Ligand code: 13P
């Protein structure tokens with residue numbers, strides 16, 4: 071039976087005041103493991119999550135693998151250690167399951183850069199175009215899309231359309247520009263961007279490369295074209311990991327969010343990994359997504375204990391948003 075304090079905490083969490091102070095000294099690893107079993111919960115984590123969260127997750131992956139995992143889980147509760155659009159996608163795929171996000175404020179600059187009303191007007195101004203959207207967008211934007219994609223399957227998804235089919239791609243202009251070059255298309259691009267990948271400094275990157283000429287630059291396609299031009303390999307987070315694993319090279323400069331280094335180090339412990347530097351970088355030698363890093367072990371524990379905050383998506387909206395997600399999963 072919940073105490074009054076428990077109820078007050080639940081209320082605070084549901085209103086988004088998430089950082090519930092706990093006076094107890096808790097072993098979060100032990101407690102979270104216990105809650106996982108008790109509640110038949112699965113923790114899905116993105117590679118950009120803090121190390122401890124990746125370590126305790128049942129599955130760590132890129133956006134595509136996480137959506138695929140969410141689509142097939144038989145857990146009663148999905149705990150999404152990632153950002154809001156990821157948890158929302160998991161909820162759309164599992165309307166009858168509880169989907170928890172440790173911090174509701176874990177958003178995404180890319181998703182925020184595409185307001186539904188403006189995007190609707192953009193689509194209406196180009197009625198002969200089909201709409202491909204990057205999964206980093208809201209459910210409302212997904213309802214306006216013909217198909218969703220991730221950086222892991224975007225080329226395949228775009229190539230599923232006839233060559234002469236006019237396309238709109240949103241919200242990431244950098245990924246869209248990269249995909250236009252890769253596929254030889256001329257997609258109309260929405261003007262959105264990821265603040266983390268936009269922040270890489272080309273001058274500092276070239277300086278580091280000069281110091282380490284034997285290193286290969288590998289980059290996420292959310293990076294701007296001046297960064298991508300320097301890269302020997304461009305891929306999703308899972309793609310970058312695979313490349314670092316399979317390449318004969320011993321040294322890489324990694325242009326994506328620094329959280330990936332945790333998994334990369336464990337997959338290639340004998341290789342040298344250098345995080346690509348950001349423009350404004352006073353705290354560390356790398357780029358971090360402030361949204362991804364809002365999730366902490368404490369918030370993960372609290373959200374599992376109180377089963378809040380949980381993601382809610384309007385039924386009609388979810389049904390419409392499901393179609394382009396299912397199309398993506400079928401094509402992947
Ligand atoms: P992927 O994991 O699909 O490469 O996406 C990176 C990202 O920015 C997620 O927000």
Ligand code: SF4
Nearest residue numbers: 178179180264266359
């Ligand atoms: Fe969004 Fe960029 Fe953070 Fe990914 S890294 S969640 S795209 S802001």
